[in-house]
Amino acid sequence: MSPLPKVEPARTSKQKLEDDKRRHALDTLQLVTGVGAVKARNLVTAGCTSIADMRKPEYYSTLTEAQKIGLRFVGQIPEPVTREQAETVLDFIRENISSKFEVHLGGSYRRGAPVSGDMDVILFHPTHVHVPTPNISHSSAFSNRKITGTSPLSSKSGSRMTKAEREASPLIKDVVQPLTQGGLIAATLSTGARKWQGVVRLPEKDKDGQWELMSERVKLVEADKGFFRRMDLNLVPWKSRGAAMLALTGDIEFNKDIRLKAGQLGMHLNEFGLWRWQSNEPEEPEANAEEAQQEGSWELMEADTEEDILAELGVDWIEPTKRNFAYVVGKPTKKKATTVKGKSKER
DNA sequence: CATTAGT
DNA sequence: ACTAATG
Numbered sequence: 001m002s003p004l005p006k007v008e009p010a011r012t013s014k015q016k017l018e019d020d021k022r023r024h025a026l027d028t029l030q031l032v033t034g035v036g037a038v039k040a041r042n043l044v045t046a047g048c049t050s051i052a053d054m055r056k057p058e059y060y061s062t063l064t065e066a067q068k069i070g071l072r073f074v075g076q077i078p079e080p081v082t083r084e085q086a087e088t089v090l091d092f093i094r095e096n097i098s099s100k101f102e103v104h105l106g107g108s109y110r111r112g113a114p115v116s117g118d119m120d121v122i123l124f125h126p127t128h129v130h131v132p133t134p135n136i137s138h139s140s141a142f143s144n145r146k147i148t149g150t151s152p153l154s155s156k157s158g159s160r161m162t163k164a165e166r167e168a169s170p171l172i173k174d175v176v177q178p179l180t181q182g183g184l185i186a187a188t189l190s191t192g193a194r195k196w197q198g199v200v201r202l203p204e205k206d207k208d209g210q211w212e213l214m215s216e217r218v219k220l221v222e223a224d225k226g227f228f229r230r231m232d233l234n235l236v237p238w239k240s241r242g243a244a245m246l247a248l249t250g251d252i253e254f255n256k257d258i259r260l261k262a263g264q265l266g267m268h269l270n271e272f273g274l275w276r277w278q279s280n281e282p283e284e285p286e287a288n289a290e291e292a293q294q295e296g297s298w299e300l301m302e303a304d305t306e307e308d309i310l311a312e313l314g315v316d317w318i319e320p321t322k323r324n325f326a327y328v329v330g331k332p333t334k335k336k337a338t339t340v341k342g343k344s345k346e347r
Numbered sequence: 348c349a350t351t352a353g354t
Numbered sequence: 355a356c357t358a359a360t361g
Contacts, residue, residue: 034360036351064360066351107354120354136356160359190352190359197352197359232353247356250354259355270356271354 025049033070033077033189033230034063066189073187073199076228080115085202089119089184089231092203092211096182097175101125106234106248112321118230119200122248126238128170131272134298138266138277161193169193171235183217186228196233201226240272242305247271254323261313267301274301274309 022044028051029040048059054071063071070077086109094103104110107120166172169192176196179185188198201221204212212220220226236244247255248271262269267276279296303309307317 034351038350064351066360118353134356192359195353195358234353247354252354252355255354256355263355268356272357 021049029054031078032067032074034067035070039067069187069189069199072224073228077199077230079227079229080117081109081119081229082115083109083113085227085229086116086119088203088205089200089229090121092182092184093121093175093179096178096184100127101175104245106245107250108324110249110320111251111324113324118232120248121231121233122244123171123175123233123235124238124241124244125170125235128235128237131237131240131300134268134270134275136268138296138298166191166193171196171233175233175235181214181218183212183214183221186221194235198231199228200231201228237272239300239304242303242307242309243269243273244271245306246309249320249323251323254318258310258313258315261315265313267312268298269309269313272300274303274312275299276301 025044025048026037026040029035029043029048030037032051032054035043043054043059043062046059048054048056051071051074053059054063060068060071086105090103090105097103102124104122104124105119106122107118108116109119161169171194172191176185176188176191179200184200184203186199186201188196190197201217203217204226206212211217234244234248246258246269259269262274267274269275275298277296278299301312303312310317
């Protein structure tokens with residue numbers, strides 16, 4: 001009387017256990033900055049199942065430079081940054097670079113969070129850096145295609161930088177270098193013309209409120225002594241300050257929402273500004289080839305503060321601290337029957 | 348190009 | 355939704 005088909009409990013539970021272990025290994029390896037789903041899977045498949053394993057030469061040698069840095073600071077980087085720590089770093093930066101830079105903190109700090117996962121530093125400079133034209137065509141709503149690399153405009157300007165160009169860039173020369181020599185910057189994860197990502201050692205003040213000696217800080221960095229945190233430096237053209245403040249303050253859902261709104265109004269919003277599409281003169285429509293060459297171009301709108309951009313989008317001012325969770329798009333004096341978005345993830 | 352990261 | 359850097 002046991003017509004029940006027999007299952008195989010031994011095999012099933014063993015399988016389940018191995019699945020759990022594998023998942024745990026994948027999650028663990030992804031604690032290292034720069035290690036994502038693909039790299040973690042490759043490592044686990046190769047037999048690397050722990051942070052300690054990752055330091056073995058056979059695995060370590062497969063890591064990128066950024067992943068090696070991530071591994072070096074894996075015990076420190078996940079630690080949250082307090083507002084006080086962020087403000088200390090901000091003070092230090094202001095004291096150690098040219099006063100021509102206007103320095104702000106974005107991210108969850110600006111949204112009022114008590115602690116943040118990292119520091120998002122925004123640097124405005126009145127002269128340096130130019131504003132790149134968006135790489136998408138206006139009809140992207142229908143044909144989601146980008147302008148091809150054969151476009152005379154897009155092919156060149158956004159291209160890569162040589163090492164020499166990189167070191168001559170204002171972000172590196174005028175910001176990263178002094179902050180490194182000052183003993184703030186401990187390691188670089190990635191660095192380009194307008195974005196630097198890396199690790200800083202929190203500067204400390206002595207009993208008299210004086211910073212540590214510069215030479216002391218540099219030694220402490222080399223000895224891995226102190227508190228290390230993630231920081232991003234963003235160099236922003238003056239004209240892009242409003243768009244950059246919006247983009248770098250977030251949160252993600254807020255950014256998506258106002259960008260969607262811009263698109264619905266036929267505009268394009270990115271961290272460089274609010275753009276409107278300018279069609280080319282039809283000029284002489286006769287005899288034109290089947291493929292119209294240039295349909296038009298994106299032109300930067302005047303709106304260069306957060307207020308102006310939001311106003312242009314028909315959105316009333318929203319305090320940064322209100323950009324965290326549910327927020328309303330549309331007229332505030334009307335019913336609340338407008339789009340409300342929830343949140344999911346925050347550090 | 349894919350991967351990772353960032354709001 | 356959209357962009358930057360790496361390899």
